[in-house]
Every structure is written in structure tokens, then in C-alpha cells.
Amino acid sequence: MISPFIKKQFLLLIRNPQELLLLLGMPFILITILGFALGSFMNNEGTNIHAKVAFVEHGNEQEDFKTFVNDVKNMPMPVEQKEMLVKTAEKMLPITMLKNDVFGSKEIQPYIEFVTVPPSELDETRQSDRYAAIIEVPEHFSYAFLNNAMFGGNVQPKLSIYMNEGKQMAAKLVEDILIEFQEQYSIFSAPGKAGVASNSLELPAINVKGEMETVTKKKPMTASTYYTVGMSVMFVLYIASYIASYAFREKQSHVFQRILLANVPKRAYISSIFLTAMILAFVQLIILYGLAALFYDVKWPNMTSFLSITVSLCFAVGGLAVLLTALNYRMNSENVSIFFSSTIVSILSFLGGSFFPSGQISEFIRIVGDLTPNGASMTAYLKILQGYELSAVIGSVWYLCAFGVVILICSIWIFPKRGDLS
Amino acid sequence: MLEAVELTKQFKQHKAVNKASLFLERGEIVGLLGPNGAGKSTTIAMISTLIPPTSGDVRFNNESVIKHPHKLRNVLGVVPQEIALYSDLSAKENLQFFGKIYRLSGMELKTRIEEVLEIVGLTDRQNDLVKHFSGGMKRRLNIGVALLHEPKFIIMDEPTVGIDPQSRNYILETVKRLNEEKKMTVLYTSHYMEEVEFLCDRIYIMDQGHIIVSGTKEEIKNILSSEDTIQIKVERANESFIQALHQNPIISRVTVQDGLITILAPKEVNLLSTLFKLADETKTVLTSVEIKTPTLEDVFLHLTGRALRD
Known part of the structure; x- marks a missing residue:
């Protein structure tokens, strides 16, 4: 019963060059343009940065300082020298300076939000995409630093910095700040060094680069890859409005009356809309991703994950198509699907990050964006492209399926009854 | 059924x-x-x-x-x-x-x-x-x-x-x-x-x-069995002639469409002499007068006072 509807819609689509251009030509052209034009933009993430930096401190700097003071007290040296060492050390406490003078400075505050995270939440924080960087301070870091600075100890203090490859510009900013801090620190500590010249202290380097790693240890994203996903998840939404508009024109031209008179149940008609939209969306995505693989080398490392996201996205698009059809029928006007394609798709695409990583503007936009079907699928697609496993995106897959089911149920409720259909 | x-x-x-x-x-x-x-x-x-x-x-x-x-x-x-x-x-x-x-x-x-x-x-x-x-x-x-x-x-x-x-x-x-x-x-x-x-x-x-x-069809047309349908064409439309037709008590309906005047009147009345008299009085030149058998259109006109394609 449903296969004639699907076949009919395919025939109508392939005979409509304008629709084909919108659904397949436009996204591919935009992938090309945006991929080339905004390649550098993507690498720099734009100009407005608001990065979150997590600070995980395993030890306690004050305890380290006390230990250091005790060590100094027990050293065989004059009391004056001991006092000078302690005073110098107090001014050199690296973590306090990092917190207060660097990330706490009014110049840095507008760009970087500094959040202290307990060590027990480190793993969770590393998996989260919310932070541009995580600074992990190992136990006894400050003690080792002071020892190294004052007495030239063998243990070089090391900070672990985890950079989020998804927020490269913000992460780079954090990295630059730390390098700058290290350099400034050297200058700052030079008087201290001079003050204890008799002990010829070596200035320790805070090892930033050596321990740098990405939050996820995953592949970075090129602009072409990003926009392949961004444009595909945006243009797949047009399938819903295309199908809904066509369904309404069936009502206007009284073809729908003929369908009713053929004793086709309402549920079969709704199912045909749902399945047709789903299959068309699937074909559209496969063609777009196929072309992107061919021309821009956008390869999917895990086909099972890719297909899971694609099918669940198509499921959501099917639900949207039925919803728009039901609203068109209910309002006896094509305006709902026209409004959807002309306005709502753009808003959803902005929120979902199709044009640029809009989630970096604010946490609110990121959360709302992930609630949109295109945003949820985009996040999942990008993760897969970065090498994540299916388990990392299964939440998005279920969310898209649930989204489809919920709006499908709403649509059945909205769809007019027999008496309101003519 | x-x-x-x-x-x-x-x-x-x-x-x-x-x-x-x-x-x-x-x-x-x-x-x-x-x-x-x-x-x-x-x-x-x-x-x-x-x-x-x-x-x-x-x-x-x-x-x-x-x-x-x-x-x-x-x-x-x-x-x-x-x-x-x-x-x-x-x-x-x-x-x-x-x-x-x-x-x-x-x-x-x-x-x-x-x-x-x-x-x-x-x-x-x-x-x-x-x-x-x-x-x-x-x-x-x-x-x-x-x-x-x-x-x-x-x-x-x-x-x-x-x-x-x-x-x-x-x-x-x-x-x-x-x-x-x-x-x-x-x-x-x-x-x-x-x-x-x-x-x-x-x-x-x-x-x-x-x-x-x-x-x-016959049953419906029989509604008009007691009336004649007469179609008149005039050389130039004349409002006083139309008014005279309307005011004449023996004419039951008058419609004018595309220059064609259609009137309904009882069969037994000698309408033609009345028509010529009215035309003469209002100085109207009649170019044709046709007595028709009733159609469904005439029945509709008779029943509603309007033409089917009004």
C-alpha cells in the first residue's frame, strides 16, 4: 500500500529540477564555498572567544609551601638567608600566581572562565566538550617547583595541559597564556634568584608543551569536513518541508480525496509521508556524503556509527515531514511548510552549528543546539569523524529516534479528522 | 440503491x-x-x-x-x-x-x-x-x-x-x-x-x-406547459420597452441577457399583438420574435427568476 506513494514521490522529485537543485546542488555548492572560504576561519574559530578552563589540583599549595619552609628551617644556613628564601618562595608560589595574577586578571577574565574542578571529576571533565583546556596540577607540584627554583632539584615540575581540539582557538589562547606566564615568571623570579645568588638557583621551567595533549586525543577537523556535515544536516531538513508542501498540494488538487475514496486509511497515508521523507532524506545524505568523500576526502572511520546516526536523523526528518503535513492540513494552507523552509531551517541550522560552531557563543546556545535534530546529529557526526566509537554518540542516536517518535505522535493527533479534510 | x-x-x-x-x-x-x-x-x-x-x-x-x-x-x-x-x-x-x-x-x-x-x-x-x-x-x-x-x-x-x-x-x-x-x-x-x-x-x-x-425531463418541462417562452431581439435597446414589458400584467417574467429579451406568458393569451403594440408605443424596432418550446433553463428561470449561468 505504501510503496506506490514512495515510487510516485521519487518520480515527481527527479522530474523537478528546481527541487533537485535545492536538495542536492545547493548543499554541495555551499560545502565547496564554505570549505574553501572559511577554512582559515575554522582553524581560528572566529574572533569571539569565551573559553572555559578547568583547573584540577591534586595537591595543596599551602601544604607544599609549609613543607618547603620546614625543609628550609632544617637547613644549615644563616637565619637571615633562611628568611629571605622563605619570603622569596612565598612570592613565587606558582599556582597562586596562575590563579590570581594570570587567569584572575581583568584582561583575561572576559575571555576565560576559570573553573576549579575536584580531581575525582577529572575523567569526566576530560570527556566533556565544555572546556577549552584542562590544567592538571600534580601532587607536590609547588614543592617540587620551589625546590627546583631554590636548590636546583632534579625533579622538574610539570603541569599537564589537556587541549580541546574542538575549540582550537580557545585552547591555543590558553596555551599562549601559559607560555607567556612561564616567560614572565622567569623575569619575575630573576630578582629572587639574584636575592639568593650565593646558592645559584636555577629557574625551573613549567613544562607546558611536553605534557600537552588534546582532551579527546582525536583528529582535528577541517573546514570541508565541518561544512560537509553542517550543510548536509541543514539541507536534509528541506526534505520535510518539500514533502509537506507536496502533500498539501495533493489536498488542494483533490488527489487526496481520491486517495481517501480508495479506502486508504489515514494511518497508511501518514506512514507513507513518514517513510517517503525518511527514504528521500537517506538518499540525499548518502549522495552528499558520497560526493564529499569523492571530492573533499571526508571519510567515515566507522560505517556502523555513521549509518546509525544517518538513519536516526532520517527518522527525525520523517517525523518533521508528518508534523508539517499535519499542520498544513489543519490550517488549510501551505504556509507552515513555507515558513519552516524559509525561516525555521535557518534558525535550527544556526543553533545546530551548521554555519559555525555556534555552541561556543554560549552554553545556552550549545544546549539548545544539541536539542535540535540537526544539531544533535551534527555533534554525533563530528564525533564519529574524530574517531569516537558508537558508544560516544549513542545518546544522540536515541535522542533523534525519540524526537521522531514524539513529533510523529503529535502529528497524528494534529492531523484533521475526516470531516475536516475536504 | x-x-x-x-x-x-x-x-x-x-x-x-x-x-x-x-x-x-x-x-x-x-x-x-x-x-x-x-x-x-x-x-x-x-x-x-x-x-x-x-x-x-x-x-x-x-x-x-x-x-x-x-x-x-x-x-x-x-x-x-x-x-x-x-x-x-x-x-x-x-x-x-x-x-x-x-x-x-x-x-x-x-x-x-x-x-x-x-x-x-x-x-x-x-x-x-x-x-x-x-x-x-x-x-x-x-x-x-x-x-x-x-x-x-x-x-x-x-x-x-x-x-x-x-x-x-x-x-x-x-x-x-x-x-x-x-x-x-x-x-x-x-x-x-x-x-x-x-x-x-x-x-x-x-x-x-x-x-x-x-x-x-418531461415532468420538469411540464411545469411550463401552461406558458410560452418568447425570445425577442430589438434593433436598439430601449429601457421604456423593457419597463412596459415588466409592467404588463399578462407577462409573468422578463429577463434581458446579451441583448436578448426572454419573456414568459400564459399560452392562452395572444401575446404577439400586445408585444407589437408595446413596441409601437415605445418606438422600438423588433428585429425578431421567436416562440420556443420550454427548456430546463426556462424552468429554472421560471422557478428562481434567474438564469442558470447568472
Whole structure:
């Protein structure tokens, strides 16, 4: 019963060059343009940065300082020298300076939000995409630093910095700040060094680069890859409005009356809309991703994950198509699907990050964006492209399926009854 | 038998159909005649189970089909006034689609499509897209789709609107043939009285939501058996002549359309001498005077005071 509807819609689509251009030509052209034009933009993430930096401190700097003071007290040296060492050390406490003078400075505050995270939440924080960087301070870091600075100890203090490859510009900013801090620190500590010249202290380097790693240890994203996903998840939404508009024109031209008179149940008609939209969306995505693989080398490392996201996205698009059809029928006007394609798709695409990583503007936009079907699928697609496993995106897959089911149920409720259909 | 019993349809404040009753016996062609906006399309939408009536009933073989329309739909074909086809599909693809939703398949579907294309005379053009068809061809295919599942009843809503005379004749002949050869029962709505006169055994005339008269052609025309219809052409329109006609007590109706004056008057009155006298008094030159046998149009004029195509 449903296969004639699907076949009919395919025939109508392939005979409509304008629709084909919108659904397949436009996204591919935009992938090309945006991929080339905004390649550098993507690498720099734009100009407005608001990065979150997590600070995980395993030890306690004050305890380290006390230990250091005790060590100094027990050293065989004059009391004056001991006092000078302690005073110098107090001014050199690296973590306090990092917190207060660097990330706490009014110049840095507008760009970087500094959040202290307990060590027990480190793993969770590393998996989260919310932070541009995580600074992990190992136990006894400050003690080792002071020892190294004052007495030239063998243990070089090391900070672990985890950079989020998804927020490269913000992460780079954090990295630059730390390098700058290290350099400034050297200058700052030079008087201290001079003050204890008799002990010829070596200035320790805070090892930033050596321990740098990405939050996820995953592949970075090129602009072409990003926009392949961004444009595909945006243009797949047009399938819903295309199908809904066509369904309404069936009502206007009284073809729908003929369908009713053929004793086709309402549920079969709704199912045909749902399945047709789903299959068309699937074909559209496969063609777009196929072309992107061919021309821009956008390869999917895990086909099972890719297909899971694609099918669940198509499921959501099917639900949207039925919803728009039901609203068109209910309002006896094509305006709902026209409004959807002309306005709502753009808003959803902005929120979902199709044009640029809009989630970096604010946490609110990121959360709302992930609630949109295109945003949820985009996040999942990008993760897969970065090498994540299916388990990392299964939440998005279920969310898209649930989204489809919920709006499908709403649509059945909205769809007019027999008496309101003519 | 298919029967509509006191069907009423109210849309907000507007009563589109008001207690309309009609019936169709097996094998007859019944006409539903009325001007645009009379309520014909709403009536047939209710009879064909597309919209439920506000009150009244539609009965098929003495069973109500309002709540259970399936039995009637299985034996009913409907030709809507609009071209209810996919214009980007070919004639054959349209028939295949509608045939499949009528649960036809395989050889049965193929045979039915061939038969229908033959009936509507589109065998040669079956692979052409409908959007390239003429208005008449689209109308014929519109009928063809309704014939696919071999319905016993067919309801046609103004199937000849906006087409050339040749296509119109073809469609009328097709309807006649379907009735005679396939014994198909037809409810034919139109505002062209000549179509209804040509096709129909019985006629219902509708106006402003009411069925104002029904019966065979002869029965309806007999309403005017006591009156003559006289059509007058004048050299130049003269308002005082028209006024004089209106004021004359023996003339029951006067209408003027496209320069043609139509009057109704009792048969027994010698109207011609009165006409010439009035023309003389108002200095009107008569170019022709014709006494006509009454038509359905005249009956409608007599009953409503308006022409069918007003």
C-alpha cells in the first residue's frame, strides 16, 4: 500500500529540477564555498572567544609551601638567608600566581572562565566538550617547583595541559597564556634568584608543551569536513518541508480525496509521508556524503556509527515531514511548510552549528543546539569523524529516534479528522 | 440503491445544503443541475462520503454509510471538478498509482489500465506527461482514474468545465456509453442544461442549497406547459420597452441577457399583438420574435427568476 506513494514521490522529485537543485546542488555548492572560504576561519574559530578552563589540583599549595619552609628551617644556613628564601618562595608560589595574577586578571577574565574542578571529576571533565583546556596540577607540584627554583632539584615540575581540539582557538589562547606566564615568571623570579645568588638557583621551567595533549586525543577537523556535515544536516531538513508542501498540494488538487475514496486509511497515508521523507532524506545524505568523500576526502572511520546516526536523523526528518503535513492540513494552507523552509531551517541550522560552531557563543546556545535534530546529529557526526566509537554518540542516536517518535505522535493527533479534510 | 436523505451541510453561518434528498436507481443517469454556488459539489461530497453531513443520511442498499463508508467507496468512482492528477507523471503512471492504491496489481492492473486508456481515448498518449496534455485530455484522464476499479456508481462533478466542444462531446458520449454498455449508474452534476438534457433520465435542480424541483425531463418541462417562452431581439435597446414589458400584467417574467429579451406568458393569451403594440408605443424596432418550446433553463428561470449561468 505504501510503496506506490514512495515510487510516485521519487518520480515527481527527479522530474523537478528546481527541487533537485535545492536538495542536492545547493548543499554541495555551499560545502565547496564554505570549505574553501572559511577554512582559515575554522582553524581560528572566529574572533569571539569565551573559553572555559578547568583547573584540577591534586595537591595543596599551602601544604607544599609549609613543607618547603620546614625543609628550609632544617637547613644549615644563616637565619637571615633562611628568611629571605622563605619570603622569596612565598612570592613565587606558582599556582597562586596562575590563579590570581594570570587567569584572575581583568584582561583575561572576559575571555576565560576559570573553573576549579575536584580531581575525582577529572575523567569526566576530560570527556566533556565544555572546556577549552584542562590544567592538571600534580601532587607536590609547588614543592617540587620551589625546590627546583631554590636548590636546583632534579625533579622538574610539570603541569599537564589537556587541549580541546574542538575549540582550537580557545585552547591555543590558553596555551599562549601559559607560555607567556612561564616567560614572565622567569623575569619575575630573576630578582629572587639574584636575592639568593650565593646558592645559584636555577629557574625551573613549567613544562607546558611536553605534557600537552588534546582532551579527546582525536583528529582535528577541517573546514570541508565541518561544512560537509553542517550543510548536509541543514539541507536534509528541506526534505520535510518539500514533502509537506507536496502533500498539501495533493489536498488542494483533490488527489487526496481520491486517495481517501480508495479506502486508504489515514494511518497508511501518514506512514507513507513518514517513510517517503525518511527514504528521500537517506538518499540525499548518502549522495552528499558520497560526493564529499569523492571530492573533499571526508571519510567515515566507522560505517556502523555513521549509518546509525544517518538513519536516526532520517527518522527525525520523517517525523518533521508528518508534523508539517499535519499542520498544513489543519490550517488549510501551505504556509507552515513555507515558513519552516524559509525561516525555521535557518534558525535550527544556526543553533545546530551548521554555519559555525555556534555552541561556543554560549552554553545556552550549545544546549539548545544539541536539542535540535540537526544539531544533535551534527555533534554525533563530528564525533564519529574524530574517531569516537558508537558508544560516544549513542545518546544522540536515541535522542533523534525519540524526537521522531514524539513529533510523529503529535502529528497524528494534529492531523484533521475526516470531516475536516475536504 | 444510493439515496441521500435530507442532507444538510452548515459551514459556520452559511448553510451550503439544506435538506437535499435524492436517489439513484441501478443503471440510470441522474442529473444534478444548478448554477455555480447552488450546493451541488457539497451535496456530492456528502454522498461520496468525503465530508459528513451536518444532518441527514446517505444510504447505500438501505445501510447508512456516514460512519462506515467503505462499502460504498468500493463500488463508487468520483470524478472531481478539479483535475485531480499528478501533472509530472505520465497518464500511465497516474493510472498505475491510483490503480495500486485501489489494490489492483499485476495483470489485472495492466489490463484495467489498457481498458481505461481505451475508454478515454488516450492509448496513444499514455506515456506523455499530464502537464503536456490539453484541457480536454486532462478531463478524460480525470474520468479514467475514477473508472479504474470498475465502479458500479460514478459521480461526476462538472466534468466538462473549461474544455473545447469536441472534447466535451467525447466526454458526454463516453458517459452515455459507460451507462449503456457497462450498466454504470451515473450522478452527473452540471450547470449546462443541454448536457443534463442529453444524458439524464431524471433530473434534480438545485438552487441556494435546496433541491427546488425533480423528475424526468418531461415532468420538469411540464411545469411550463401552461406558458410560452418568447425570445425577442430589438434593433436598439430601449429601457421604456423593457419597463412596459415588466409592467404588463399578462407577462409573468422578463429577463434581458446579451441583448436578448426572454419573456414568459400564459399560452392562452395572444401575446404577439400586445408585444407589437408595446413596441409601437415605445418606438422600438423588433428585429425578431421567436416562440420556443420550454427548456430546463426556462424552468429554472421560471422557478428562481434567474438564469442558470447568472
